[in-house]
Amino acid sequence: MTTADRLTGPAPAPGAQSPAERAAGSTVRKRPRPARSGRRRRRAVALLYLLPALLPYTLFAVLPLLHTAYLSLFDWDGVTLPSFVGLDNYGRIVTDPQLRAAAWHAGALILFFSVLPICLGLVSAAIVSRRAGRRGTTLVRTVLFLPQVIPLVAVGILWRWVYAEDGTLNQALRAIGLGGLTDAWLGSFTWALPAVGLIGSWVVSGLCMVLFLSGTQRIDPEIYEAARMDGAGPVREFMAITVPLLRPEFAVALSITVIAALSSFDLIYITTGGGPGNSTVVPGILIYRLAFGGGAVGVASALAIVLTVVISLAVLVINRLSREAP
Amino acid sequence: MTSPTSTTRAVTGRLAAPFVLALFMAAVLVPFASLLLAALQPAGAPLTGFALPDGLHFENFSRAWSAAGFGTLLRSSVVIALCVVPAAVVCATLAGYALATLDVPGRGRLYAYLLLGLSIPTEGTIIPLYYDLRAIGLTNTVPGLALAEIAAFMPFGVFWMRAHFSTMPRSLMEAARLDGASSWATLWRILLPNSRPAVTTLGVLYFVWSWNQFLLPLILIQDPARRTAPAGLGFFTGQFGVDVPLLAAATLIVIAPVVLVYLFFQRHFISGVLSGALKG
Numbered sequence: 001m002t003t004a005d006r007l008t009g010p011a012p013a014p015g016a017q018s019p020a021e022r023a024a025g026s027t028v029r030k031r032p033r034p035a036r037s038g039r040r041r042r043r044a045v046a047l048l049y050l051l052p053a054l055l056p057y058t059l060f061a062v063l064p065l066l067h068t069a070y071l072s073l074f075d076w077d078g079v080t081l082p083s084f085v086g087l088d089n090y091g092r093i094v095t096d097p098q099l100r101a102a103a104w105h106a107g108a109l110i111l112f113f114s115v116l117p118i119c120l121g122l123v124s125a126a127i128v129s130r131r132a133g134r135r136g137t138t139l140v141r142t143v144l145f146l147p148q149v150i151p152l153v154a155v156g157i158l159w160r161w162v163y164a165e166d167g168t169l170n171q172a173l174r175a176i177g178l179g180g181l182t183d184a185w186l187g188s189f190t191w192a193l194p195a196v197g198l199i200g201s202w203v204v205s206g207l208c209m210v211l212f213l214s215g216t217q218r219i220d221p222e223i224y225e226a227a228r229m230d231g232a233g234p235v236r237e238f239m240a241i242t243v244p245l246l247r248p249e250f251a252v253a254l255s256i257t258v259i260a261a262l263s264s265f266d267l268i269y270i271t272t273g274g275g276p277g278n279s280t281v282v283p284g285i286l287i288y289r290l291a292f293g294g295g296a297v298g299v300a301s302a303l304a305i306v307l308t309v310v311i312s313l314a315v316l317v318i319n320r321l322s323r324e325a326p
Numbered sequence: 327m328t329s330p331t332s333t334t335r336a337v338t339g340r341l342a343a344p345f346v347l348a349l350f351m352a353a354v355l356v357p358f359a360s361l362l363l364a365a366l367q368p369a370g371a372p373l374t375g376f377a378l379p380d381g382l383h384f385e386n387f388s389r390a391w392s393a394a395g396f397g398t399l400l401r402s403s404v405v406i407a408l409c410v411v412p413a414a415v416v417c418a419t420l421a422g423y424a425l426a427t428l429d430v431p432g433r434g435r436l437y438a439y440l441l442l443g444l445s446i447p448t449e450g451t452i453i454p455l456y457y458d459l460r461a462i463g464l465t466n467t468v469p470g471l472a473l474a475e476i477a478a479f480m481p482f483g484v485f486w487m488r489a490h491f492s493t494m495p496r497s498l499m500e501a502a503r504l505d506g507a508s509s510w511a512t513l514w515r516i517l518l519p520n521s522r523p524a525v526t527t528l529g530v531l532y533f534v535w536s537w538n539q540f541l542l543p544l545i546l547i548q549d550p551a552r553r554t555a556p557a558g559l560g561f562f563t564g565q566f567g568v569d570v571p572l573l574a575a576a577t578l579i580v581i582a583p584v585v586l587v588y589l590f591f592q593r594h595f596i597s598g599v600l601s602g603a604l605k606g
Contacts, residue, residue, distance in 0.1 A: 042429055045428075053417040057481070062443070067454035145592070145599070147354060205350070304452075
C-alpha cells in the first residue's frame with residue numbers, strides 16, 4: 001500500500017474481498033452526501049458501465065448453458081420434434097460403456113496434464129532456484145512458455161509428426177538400438193492414450209516450472225539459511241519449506257491444468273479423433289460426435305452439463321484447499 | 327568444503343540447474359525443429375523424423391499460402407481477432423472499473439455471477455450456440471463467432487481489470503471527484519493513462535485466445551471459405567494428412583502471427599498467465 005493510501009484513511013485495501021467493500025460502503029454513508037436522487041443516479045450510471053460486459057456474457061454464455069441444461073431433458077436428433085425424457089439421458093451417462101470410458105480417460109488425462117507436470121515443475125524449480133546467478137532467465141521463460149502460446153491444433157500436428165511411423169521418436173529409438181520398440185504410437189490401443197497425455201504434459205510442464213520458479217523467488221532466503229543451520233539437507237528443505245510455501249502457485253497450476261485435462265478437445269480431435277476404437281475418447285470428443293454427427297443432442301447436452309458441473313466443483317475444491325491456512 | 331565428497335556435491339549442485347534448464351528447453355524446441363525441417367523438404371518425398379533437407383524448399387510455404395488457401399484462412403482469423411480484441415477489452419475495462427471503484431447496486435453478486443463463467447467449458451455452451459445462432463442466421467458470420475468469443479473471454483477480463491483498478495490509489499480518484507470530474511472523465515483522463523500495462527496484457531491474452539480458438543469456429547463456421555486458420559488446419563489435416571511438408575508449412579504459417587505477438591509482448595503474456603489466466 002502506498003503512503004497516499006494510508007493518508008486517505010479508511011479506504012479499503014487494494015484487491016480486498018467483499019467484507020472490506022462493505023466496510024467502505026459504510027464509511028461513504030457517514031460522509032455528508034448530496035440528495036438521495038443523486039446517489040440513485042450514480043448507481044444507475046454504474047450499472048451502465050457493467051452492461052456492455054453483462055449483455056454478451058449473459059446472451060452468449062449463460063443462456064446457452066441454461067439452454068444446454070434444458071436440451072439435456074429431451075431426446076432430440078437435431079431435426080425432428082424433440083420428446084421429453086426427463087433424466088434418462090443422465091442415466092445413460094452412468095450405464096453406457098462408451099460414456100463411462102470417456103470419463104475414465106478424462107481422469108487418466110489429469111495424471112498427464114496435472115500430476116506429472118506439477119511434480120516435474122516443482123522438482124525442477126527447486127533445483128534451478130538453488131543456483132546463484134539468474135542470467136538468461138528471460139530466454140528460459142520465453143522458450144518454456146512457447147507451448148502455451150501456439151494453438152493446440154498446431155501442437156497436435158507437431159506431435160503427430162513426432163509419433164509417426166517414420167517420425168522423430170521412432171527414428172531416435174532406432175538410432176540408440178531400440179528399433180524393436182518402435183510403434184505407430186497414436187494408432188496403438190495400448191499407447192495412444194499415454195501418447196496423447198504426454199503431449200498435454202509437454203504443453204503445461206514449462207508453465208508449471210515458471211510458475212513455481214516465480215514462487216520460490218518470493219520465499220525469504222533467511223528461512224533456508226535457518227533450515228541449513230539446523231542441518232536440513234536439500235530434500236528436507238524441499239519438503240518442509242518449498243512445497244508448503246508454494247501453496248498459492250500450486251492452486252493456480254492445479255486449476256489451469258485440471259480444466260485443460262477435463263475439457264480437452266482440440267488435441268484429441270487432431271491427433272487420434274478418439275481412436276483407435278474408443279481408446280482415447282474424452283467427454284469433449286463424445287459431445288462433438290453425439291451432437292453434430294450422431295443425432296443424439298440430448299445425451300450430448302447431458303454430458304456437457306455433467307462436464308461443466310464437474311469442472312466447477314473441481315475449481316471450487318482447489319480454491320478452498322488453497323485458501324485454508326497451511 | 328574440505329572433504330572431496332562435499333566438493334563433488336557442490337560441483338554437481340552447480341551443474342544441476344543449467345542441466346535441468348537445458349533439458350526442458352530441448353524438450354520444447356526439438357519438436358519445433360523437427361517440423362521446421364519437414365517443411366523444407368521437397369514435396370512428396372519419403373520422410374523420416376529428423377533429416378536435413380537437400381536444399382531449402384520454400385515452395386511448400388507458397389503452396390500452403392495460395393493453393394491450400396491458408397492466405398484466406400489467415401485473413402479470416404485476423405478479421406475475427408480485430409473484432410473480438412478491442413470490443414472485449416473495452417467491455418472488460420468498463421466493467422472492471424465499475425466493480426472496483428463505483429457504487430454498483432448488488433456489486434458482490436454481479437461480480438460472482440461474472441466469475442462463474444471462468445469454469446464454463448466451451449463444451450457447455452456450444453450445442454445451443456450452434457442451433458440458436460443458426461436459427462437467427464448468425465452461423466457462418468463474423469458477428470456470430472465474435473460475440474460467442476467475447477462472451478467466453480469476458481469473465482477473465484472483468485476479473486483482471488477489476489483487480490487492476492482496485493490496486494490504484496484511492497486518493498487519485500478522490501482528488502478527481504473533488505475537482506468535479508465525472509466517473510467517465512476519471513476513468514479516461516486519470517486511470518486509463520496509468521493502466522497501459524494491464525490493458526496491454528489483457529489485449530495480448532485476448533488476441534492469443536481468439537487466434538487459437540478451435541471448437542467455436544469449428545462448429546459455428548461451416549462454410550470452408552470463412553473458416554479461421556486453426557479450424558482450417560484441422561480440416562486440412564484430415565484431407566492431406568500424408569503430404570507432410572505441405573502440412574508442416576501450413577502449420578508454421580498458422581502459428582507465425584501468434585508467436586510473433588508473443589515474442590514482442592512475452593513479459594505481458596507470461597505475467598497474465600502466471601496470475602491465473604485459464605487458456606481459452
